Amino acid sequence: MQITTWHTGLFVFVKGKQPRRTIAYRTDIDGLPIQEQTGYSFSSTHAGNMHACGHDFHMTIALGVLHTLSKHPVDDNVLFVFQPAEEGPGGAQPMLASKEFQSFHVDMIFALHIAPELPVGTVSSKEGLLFANTSELFIDFIGQGGHAAYPHVTKDMVVAASTFVTQMQQIISRKIDPLDSGVISIGKVTSGTVQNIIAEQARLEGTIRTLSPETMQLIKKELEQMMRGFELTYDCSIKVDYGANYYQVYNTKPYVDQFQQAVQKEGITFQTASQAMTGEDFGYFLKEIPGFMFWLGVDSPYGLHHSQLTPKEDALTVGVNAVLAMIHHV
Ligand SMILES: [Zn+2]
Ligand SMILES: [Zn+2]
Incomplete structure (x- = not known):
């Protein structure tokens, strides 16, 4: 031995x-x-x-x-x-x-x-x-904070991140073959300091699961494309980190x-x-x-x-x- x-x-x-x-x-x-x-x-x-x-x-x-x-x-x-x-x-x-x-x-x-x-x-x-393909998912939204009464001079990341959470599910329903499968789940949302300050930053933490490595790549590509769209719409910067991935x-x-x-x-x-x-x-x-x-x-x-x-x-x-x-x- x-x-x-x-x-x-x-x-x-x-x-x-x-x-x-x-x-x-x-x-x-x-x-x-x-x-x-x-x-x-x-x-x-x-x-x-x-x-x-x-x-x-x-x-x-x-x-x-x-x-x-x-x-x-x-x-x-x-x-x-x-x-x-x-x-x-x-x-x-x-x-x-x-x-x-x-x-x-x-x-x-x-x-x-x-x-x-x-x-x-x-x-x-x-x-x-x-067992599925898995990937961690961390998305950071960076905008501009300010007084809650003056939203027009800020870049509100609570609005951007919360809209993103709901919109990202359309990748599953509209971009993946209905006979294939995938999951994107956000388990943690962090943003803001107090009720009357517009949040400058937001962070989403979640996971992606798929039945094939190709679908994992597709979901990541679609997520990144959606992020570029959100950067334009919300005039902010968005960074993604996929953390640990299991094949x-x-x-x-x-x-x-x-x-x-x-x-x-x-x-x-x-x-x-x-x-x-x-x-x-x-x-x-x-x-x-x-x-x-x-x-x-x-x-x-x-x-x-x-x-x-x-x-x-x-x-x-x-x-x-x-x-x-x-x-x-x-
Ligand atoms: Zn375990
Ligand atoms: Zn175990």
């Missing part, structure tokens, strides 16, 4: 008996800034931080598989990728590009994510698109079928998944290397990113068995 560190992440390489290729299994390892309220005796000891997305579960499964393979290696090499920063700003892309990762020459890669809404004993996946998770064809066959032999139920507008930076690995991702049922009454997320521990064995079955079958 060979261990290589990479920033706060780790690669563990288990040499095969007669390696023809290298199979990689990736686990994310990061947590979230949420105060844990599960009431567990083993709750996070770091105030305000917990594993509310199940990445501790993902890691435990990786260690379980590693434990078995370290005693009973298979023919092929197996690389365990412990990846930081999935929740942001995204560890997959730089880790994939690193000389450490590249030196392993991975032929196939796969990963799982816990699914609170699925029962224990069930896994779920689908061929093709599983779609697109599952490669033969592997999902192979996975289904492998887990069913183990008595695990396979369900065909639906595609979702959520993001996952594992997509960057799949952009370069064939493979797939699957959901693991953990039956928690509270969902991902919730302070009371409580995945059932029986699902750990199911996860280990599903991953091992794939490694043996592929």
Whole structure:
């Protein structure tokens, strides 16, 4: 077994008996800034931080598989990728590009994510698109403030930004093929100081989600064109920053079928998944290397990113068995 560190992440390489290729299994390892309220005796000891997305579960499964393979290696090499920063700003892309990762020459890669809404004993996946393309969206409007009674000598950014929020939805309804899909959501608006001063600046913070990289490019182009129009109309300056972007998770064809066959032999139920507008930076690995991702049922009454997320521990064995079955079958 060979261990290589990479920033706060780790690669563990288990040499095969007669390696023809290298199979990689990736686990994310990061947590979230949420105060844990599960009431567990083993709750996070770091105030305000917990594993509310199940990445501790993902890691435990990786260690379980590693434990078995370290005693009973298979023919092929197996690389365990412990990846930081999935929740942001995204560890997959730089880790994939690193000389450490590249030196392993991975032929196939796969990963799982816990699914609170699925029962224990069930896994779920689908061929093709599983997770959307995502982009953060930050738009700054810069105008000119002044007295609320003299709007004509100001450039009011509350009016400009609020009109923009409603008008941008027409990109979805009028610029995208109705059979395609996209989402633009603004989750935060900041502007102004007090009620009788016209706001000089405004900031919109949101996210864009699409089912293809092309539609993501189209939405960004249309947004920027609309911004140029608003600059003329409201005599202001508008700047955009797309922050962190995640590439779609697109599952490669033969592997999902192979996975289904492998887990069913183990008595695990396979369900065909639906595609979702959520993001996952594992997509960057799949952009370069064939493979797939699957959901693991953990039956928690509270969902991902919730302070009371409580995945059932029986699902750990199911996860280990599903991953091992794939490694043996592929
Ligand atoms: Zn998450
Ligand atoms: Zn997650």
